[in-house]
Amino acid sequence: MADDSQAFSKRTIGSYAALGDSFTEGCGDPGPGDTFIGWADRLAVLLSDEHPEEHGFRYANLAVRGRLLDQIVTEQVPRAKELSPDLVTFCAGGNDILRPGSDPDDVAARYEAAVADLASSVGTVLLCTGFDTRGMPVLRHLRGKIATYTAHVRAIADRHGCPVLDLWSLRSVQDRRAWSEDRLHLSADGHTRVALRAAQVLGLDVPADPDQPWPDEDQRTAAEVRRDNIHWAREHLVPWIGRRLRGESSGDHVEPKRPDLLPL
Numbered sequence: 001m002a003d004d005s006q007a008f009s010k011r012t013i014g015s016y017a018a019l020g021d022s023f024t025e026g027c028g029d030p031g032p033g034d035t036f037i038g039w040a041d042r043l044a045v046l047l048s049d050e051h052p053e054e055h056g057f058r059y060a061n062l063a064v065r066g067r068l069l070d071q072i073v074t075e076q077v078p079r080a081k082e083l084s085p086d087l088v089t090f091c092a093g094g095n096d097i098l099r100p101g102s103d104p105d106d107v108a109a110r111y112e113a114a115v116a117d118l119a120s121s122v123g124t125v126l127l128c129t130g131f132d133t134r135g136m137p138v139l140r141h142l143r144g145k146i147a148t149y150t151a152h153v154r155a156i157a158d159r160h161g162c163p164v165l166d167l168w169s170l171r172s173v174q175d176r177r178a179w180s181e182d183r184l185h186l187s188a189d190g191h192t193r194v195a196l197r198a199a200q201v202l203g204l205d206v207p208a209d210p211d212q213p214w215p216d217e218d219q220r221t222a223a224e225v226r227r228d229n230i231h232w233a234r235e236h237l238v239p240w241i242g243r244r245l246r247g248e249s250s251g252d253h254v255e256p257k258r259p260d261l262l263p264l
Contacts, residue, residue, distance in 0.1 A: 012086055013047055013050070013057075013086045013087050013124070014051065014056065014057055014058065014086055015057070015058045015059070015083070015085035015086050015261050016043075016047055016057075016058075016059050016060070016086065016087040016088075016089075017059075017060040017061075017062060017079075017080045017083050017085040017087070017088050017089075017261065018043075018044075018059075018060070018061045018062065018063055018088075019062050019072060019076045019080055019088060019090050019092065020040075020063040020067070020072060020076075020089070020090070020092055021063060021064065021065060021068075021072065021091070021094060021095055022065035022066060022184075022185055023038075023039075023063075023091055024038065024039070024040045024061065024063035024091050025038060025061070025063040025064060025065050025257065026038015026039070026040065026041060026061075026191060027065050027185040028179070028182070028185030028187055028190070028191065029180075029186065029187065029190075035257060036257075037188070037191065038061075038191050039186070039191040039192070039194035039195040039198065040063070040195075041059075041061065042191060042195035043089075043195045043198045043199055044057075044059040044264060046195065046196075046199045046204055046206070047059075047087075047199075047202075047204070048264045050204065057264060058262055058263055059258065059261065059262065059264055060083055060256075060258050060259060060260055060262070061256060062075075062076040062079055062080065062256045062258075063076070063091075063256065064254050064255070064256055065254060066254075067092075067095065068095050068096050069092045069107060069110055069111060070110065072092045072114075073092075073110070073113075073114045076256075077114055077117060077118060080118065080121075080122060081118070081122065083260075083261050084121065084122055084123075085122055085123065085261060086122075086123040087123055087124045087125075087126065087202070088118055088122050088123070088124070088125050089125075089126045089198070090114070090115065090125055090126070090127055090128070091127070091128035091165075092111060092114070093107045093108070093111050093149060093153075097130070097142065097145050097149050098139075098142065102145070104145050104149040104152065105148070105152070107149060108149060108156065111156065112152075112156045112160075115127065115156055115157075115160050115162065116160060119161070119162065124162070125160070125162045126162065126163050126164070126165055126198065126201065126202070127153055127156065127157045127162050127164050127165065128153070128164075128165045128167060129150040129153050129154065129166050129168045130147075130149055130150045130153075130167060130168060131146070131168060131170075131173060132146075132147075132167075132168045133146055134174075135174055135176075136179075137183060139184075147168070163202065164201065165194070165197060165201055166197075166201075167197075170193065170194070170210065172193050172210060172211045172212065172213075173186065173190050173193060173194065177189060177190075177214055192210075193210040193211075194210070196209075196210035197210040
């Protein structure tokens, strides 16, 4: 794994704003009521632990499920600039890449314009690569596009001096237990591992290795795998395709869960 950690002063990260889509909102990691927790919330807790004084750390999460890159740029980037936090995580473009006919080169060009805007206005901007989808149903067929976009993200990070949360090389999230039942969003354990890796990139000491092996599990039979696949297709894949065909988004009428920088 490439070492993307930089020499940050932990006490300079007194505020953090998370930008993005369902990945950063935390879908797949259920919280109280109808809310989600997710890796960004978990990273915020780790950052807050570096500030023992009361109200010494503030956090906002502007991410909304289903958002495309241009929507994130229009809705979230200006708000992040207003908040002017010490740290911004900017994970965007994944939903664009999943769309048929999308061009990762074009998406990357628009992504870089937003990175340049953010980098000139806030403190540190941490970027996220795509996941390696080689073992994932449906998404494995998009692996080439995702790899191309990931290469662009790393190059953009180099050009703008941004640290990188490299999800492609995080081997632990290639295990099925890192993913929720819908196989599109991380599970609580998967979000936890991403949060730990993000904290490492930012130079924090973490309580566990995000890439530590998963416990052994019983081998599933072919019949069990087939039954799980049929259930997944009926309950998750078909509705997801249906929303795409109707031009609907799971994030329609959803507002950011934490629009202001507030103490944890």
